[in-house]
Amino acid sequence: MPYLDRARASGVDFTTMAETDDRRALYELNKTCSADIPERGEFFTYDEYVAQRIEAPGVTKDGVVLALRDGQWIGMTMTSLHRDKDTAFTEMTGVLAAERGRGLSLALKLLAIRFVRASGYRWLRTFHHPRNTSAIAMTCRSGFVDD
Numbered sequence: 292m293p294y295l296d297r298a299r300a301s302g303v304d305f306t307t308m309a310e311t312d313d314r315r316a317l318y319e320l321n322k323t324c325s326a327d328i329p330e331r332g333e334f335f336t337y338d339e340y341v342a343q344r345i346e347a348p349g350v351t352k353d354g355v356v357l358a359l360r361d362g363q364w365i366g367m368t369m370t371s372l373h374r375d376k377d378t379a380f381t382e383m384t385g386v387l388a389a390e391r392g393r394g395l396s397l398a399l400k401l402l403a404i405r406f407v408r409a410s411g412y413r414w415l416r417t418f419h420h421p422r423n424t425s426a427i428a429m430t431c432r433s434g435f436v437d438d
């Protein structure tokens with residue numbers, strides 16, 4: 292996996308919320324990255340985030356993959372699993388601005404896809420704001436197709 296290898300060679304580590312369950316850090320990272328989503332509007336409060344994202348149906352600690360550099364959280368992807376629809380869903384992928392453009396989101400997506408497959412799901416879906424061109428390009432680059 293060249294993207295994973297490249298990220299690791301540059302000093303990035305990967306983990307999940309199952310190993311590093313710091314909800315406040317996840318909230319802050321998600322909030323910072325989400326500020327760059329067009330028309331995202333006001334972000335959740337911490338309590339709203341816990342209730343509506345971390346404890347949302349289908350979200351498990353294994354499904355939240357994190358990228359770290361020097362112990363600091365620099366990227367994330369969150370996947371929810373929905374057995375009734377045989378579908379997994381990418382809830383959010385984000386990388387801090389200073390770390391973008393180095394293939395980090397693709398490394399995170401690869402780990403998310405590995406998690407989805409290991410969980411026995413056939414489909415992984417997502418959607419983006421139509422003006423979020425970098426996210427759309429990232430999603431296409433990681434192998435998603437428009438349905």
Ligand SMILES: CC(C)(COP(=O)(O)OP(=O)(O)OC[C@H]1O[C@@H](n2cnc3c(N)ncnc32)[C@H](O)[C@@H]1OP(=O)(O)O)[C@@H](O)C(=O)NCCC(=O)NCCS
Pocket residue numbers: 324325327328382383384385386387390391392393394395396397398419423424425426428429430432
């Ligand atoms: C979208 C985002 C996660 C991309 O993270 P990243 O680590 O910089 O992306 P990568 O370096 O892995 O790039 C992956 C691919 O996406 C595309 N891409 C990424 N940024 C791009 C940009 N600014 N313009 C055009 N294409 C871009 C490229 O095709 C790239 O692959 P390539 O370099 O092999 O051509 C990051 O910009 C981000 O956090 N944005 C704010 C949050 C957000 O919008 N998240 C998505 C909503 S869920």
